Amino acid sequence: MIDQYVPNASSFAGQIDELILLITAIVGFWWLLAEGVFFWLIIKFNAQEGVKAQYVSGENAKEKRWVSMPHYATLVFDVIIMIFAVKAWQEVKQTMPQADSTVRVIAQQWAWTFVHPGPDNLLDTPDDIRLVDELHVEKGKTYHFELQSRDVLHSFSVPVFRLKQDIVPGRTIRGWFKPTMTGGFDIQCTEICGIGHGFMPARILVHTPEEFQNWQQAKSPAQAALPTPAEQMGGMK
Amino acid sequence: MSTATAEHGHEGQGHDAHGHHEPQNFFLKYFWSTDHKIIGMQYLFTGLAMAVVGGFAVYAFRMQLAFPGMSVPGWGRVTATDYNALVTTHGSVMIFWVAMPVLIAALGNYLIPLMIGCDDMVFPRLNRLSYQLFLLSIVVLFMSFYAQGGGFGGAWTSYPPLAAKAEYNLTPAGAPLWLLAVALEFAAFLLGGINFVTTVMNSRAPGMKMFDIPMVIWMIIIASIMFMASVGPLVAGAVMLFFDQTLGTGFFDPNQGGDPVLWQHLFWFFGHPEVYVVLLPAMGIVAEVVTTFARKKLFAYKTVLYTAVGTGVLGFFVWAHHQFIAGIDPRMANIFSVTTLLISIPVAEMCFVYIATLYGGSIRLTTPMLWALAFIGEFLIGGVTGIFLGASGADIYFHDTYFVIAHFHYTFFPIAFIAVFAAMTYWFPKMFGRYMNEAWGKVHFWGTIIPFNFIFIPLFLLGARGDHRRIYDYTHFPDLMKPGMQDLRILATLALVTLLAFQLVFVVNFFLSMFRGKKAEANPWKANTLEWVAPSPPPHGNFPEGLPNVYRGPYEFSHPDRQEDYWPQNVAS
The missing domain is CATH 1.10.287 (Helix Hairpins)
Known part of the structure; x- marks a missing residue:
């Protein structure tokens, strides 16, 4: 339905x-x-002439x-x-099924920061990939998430996952999901968080394993620091 | 009609205490009167005036949702700051300054002494103080709208830390003033509640036993007791939040060891019983109107009373269903899901009883009856959709979407408007001694009921498609701008504008009928309860021929032993 x-x-x-x-x-x-x-x-x-109620x-x-x-x-x-x-x-x-990977979601007035564990699959290591308003995950993998807030209450809602969880400052709230469909979907903040509440859209991008590998390669800080071939070409001119 | 009157002991008390003399000048009459009817009317008119404020707010922000960025006639361009302030104003005004004063204070004050057959409230001066405080709360509320930085925009639930810190909500004066206004309003209703309970327990007409009390009075009493029992934690919470806002304390500030979720518990421990505080008087109104116009005895009086008490008690154990996903221990959600679904039983029972009352009746579809029946029909929708939200698993999806909004408007609109229109059209002849125009009453009825459904059915559909609440502009969310979704938003807004326009019919009909309507006798509907014994409108002291005696219950319609199809409570045989 x-x-x-x-x-x-x-x-x-x-x-x-x-x-x-x-x-x-x-x-x-x-x-x-x-x-x-x-x-x-x-x-x-309905009332009828001469008929008394019971x-x-x-x-x-x-x-x-x-x-x-x-x-x-x-x-x-x-x-x-x-x-x-x-x-x-x-x-x-x-329930918290065994995780394949863990992502951290940091909400603030009025943006999302998504910390991806990077190639080593561990958070808080130098190869973490931090992105604003974009969360990349791989189809079929089980993810744990850690929700944190820098200021007020927010809520992490992914309608296509039927998942919603408020984020409380001062706490780390954990949960899980397992994407089963590739594509790009809305992430919404569903707890009023000030005048920018309506301007806090983010997207979750569910990739196939190959796509995810490519994305991760391209975004790894070690790789990202190097100039891309196009930039090298530009530099030659 | 033979009116049995009785001179009895308690006539002297209370009545003389505040004097027989009509107040001399305008100021004394309208600002200092202790007559329960004047105070009741003042609450009624103030509440209805505030409904205009709440209605204007919803008009402005719904226009923004339907036509983002447009210059709204009468407001101008709605900014994101305006939007949040308008949403907050609509919510808090409609609950605290419309539903509460009209359903509890206005009806309680006006009806209790008349329906239990006494001359005034037990504490008339406390009653006056209650209204003055209420008026003060409105002054403070309006101050908050015009304060530096604008009106508070943290939603009527006022969750900290957003509500607690000016650096987050950007309304350094609006937020504390709003909170102060709410706290003053609670103080006003506490005084009123004490008065209602004391009056009904002590000043009933001789012969009126507990089960002879009309259902609307019982409902107001149970609601008052619930209000008094639930408001304490919230007032304490409001003081803490006020200190957080103004003194920099950290009750709800995690950086100082506080807990934001604590506020949610304090708020909803009041906030959910509050739903039943306004629901029960509405249910009471429906009982009076349905029995009168179906010419039927209320089906299972005691069952209704016990289910109301059951709702009142159970209503205190469901609050955390507002917080399933708020970061409480997930195990707790299971308990609250069970209690929440259980409360459907007494509430459904009341609806069943009213439907059963229609059986075998002689139903007259007058304007008040149409409103009362519409209450049952529409409230059922609000009731069944609540099951989706009480079921914790489904609430994960529906929480904070338009589905929730549509659900609670299908309960609150029937409560605060449909039942109130039933009450106003039913008791209008008593209040002003004249009939309201039936034809225009029916125009207003259909002009309200049809658009009402066209507002909220689209919102159910939007909520099911994931549309979440309190969003200024959906164009930033690709999944919420799929084909058809904006059309539903526009449909809801157009229906809202239609509904608001039809309220003019009511206002004109109300004031024209007040001065030009057909004269009404004391008991125009041939009803049984004691307020119809008093002249229309009742004078100061209510019963000029002496206080009535009571011989039977309030719903003895169509009794087989009697020629007439009604049997007033005060008639000896």
Whole structure:
């Protein structure tokens, strides 16, 4: 349902979409039924000349059945939704599968800094790749992320991953994702963070393994320090 | 109609304490009156005037969203700073200065003494003080709009560190003034709440037992108790935040060992019960209007009462569903997801009861009845969409999107406007002694209900497509500018402008009817509760023929033993 408009591009996106579909089916059915009964009663019992309304207190069990039955149904369906909601939640927020790589996300008013571990796959080493407003990842790899803020609350949201997590200054909040689709997608800040809140777009670029290798090669500080062939040519002139 | 009157003991008390004399001059009458009806009306008119402020704010920022960069007629170009300030103003004004004063203070003050059959509130001067404080809070709020640096723009939730430090929010005076205004407003409602509970518990007409109290009064009482129990932590939090802003303390500043998430707990511990604080009186209004115009006894009175109490209690254990992804321990989300989904049970039960009340009725689709029925129909949408957000797994996706906005407007709009219109059209003949024009009332009804759905259904769709909140300009987000998305934003804005335009019909109808409407008798709707015993409009002291005695419950419509289809509470047999 959601994936018609927003592709699901992470390993857990499908599970969240299914949960949303399940809730839609359950509440949609009961909502239509309730509205149907409601409108039917309004039409059926519209005032008619000389017809007096019935006197029903609704206090005895036989009458009360009409509200207590749907009442129990609500409880049963609530429990079903709870089970699936908690399962999806645990998958996204309470498990941390083994990581292939870790990235650091630093939010500030009003930009994102993404620290990629570079060829040695370790953060805080000289070959880290720091980029503003661009996060590069490889399809099929499991990533851990570390969220940090330099000033106020921000929120790291990747709608195609069905992932969202607030960033709290003074803390490092960890989580994970596994991209399953290549392409470029929005990263949004979804917690109001001042007057530039609407100007904090970033992109996540999910590459195939080869593309990712090429990108990493090109961006490694050691490589990036060297002039590109084009620049060398320019220098010769 | 035979009106049984009774001279009894408590007539002298309280009433004489604030004098029988009508205040002499304009100042004394409108600034110093302790008559509950005048105070109630003042709250009503002030609340409605503030709705114009909140409505104008939403008009300005919705225009910016639909047509980015345009010069909005009546405002000019909306800058990013303006945008945040407008969003903040809309949210805080509509909740704190419209829903609260109209649903709790105006209705509570106006209806409680009339419906329980006494001459005034137990603490009339406290009541006056409550309104004066409320007015002061509005003055401070307006000061914040014009303060140096502009009005506060950190959203109505006012999360620190953004709200706490001028270097982040860039409104050094606007932020503390806004917070002060909110705190003053809370103080005003605390005084009102104490008064409501005391009055209902002590000053009921003789013979009115607990289960003879009209449902709207019960709802206001439960709401007042909830408000008083939940507002303490927030006031404490507001003081801490105020110190953070002005004195440089670090309660919520991580650099000084504070915790920003603490504020969120304090805020939502109040903020979520607050939803039920305004919901319950709205539910009460619907009970009164639906029973009167369906000529039916309220289905399962005690069940409604117990579910309201259940909602009140459970309402204190759901607050962290606003914080699932805020950085709280993820295990905690499981507990709050369960409690949140459970609260659907008592709230759904109330809706079922109202639907069941229609069964076997003799339904008259007058303007107040249309509003009351619309409340049930629309609130159901708000209720079921809440399930998506209470389910923690789905909330990861929907959190802070337009889906949330659409959801809570499907609850708050029915509460603060649909139910309030039901109340105003229902009690208008009592307040002013004249009928409102039915035809124009229906024009206003359809002109409000249809655009309302056209505002928020597009927002549900946008939210499902990932549109997130409080964004000044979506053109920077390629995934949010896909084909069709801007069309939905424009549709919502055009529907909003239509809805706002139709409110003029109400304003004109209201004031014209007040002076030119058809004269109304004491009990124009043939209802049972005690306010219809008093003349329309009720004089100072309410019941000139003596305070009524009560013989039965408030909803004895269409009783088989009686010729007439209603049986007023004060009629002996």
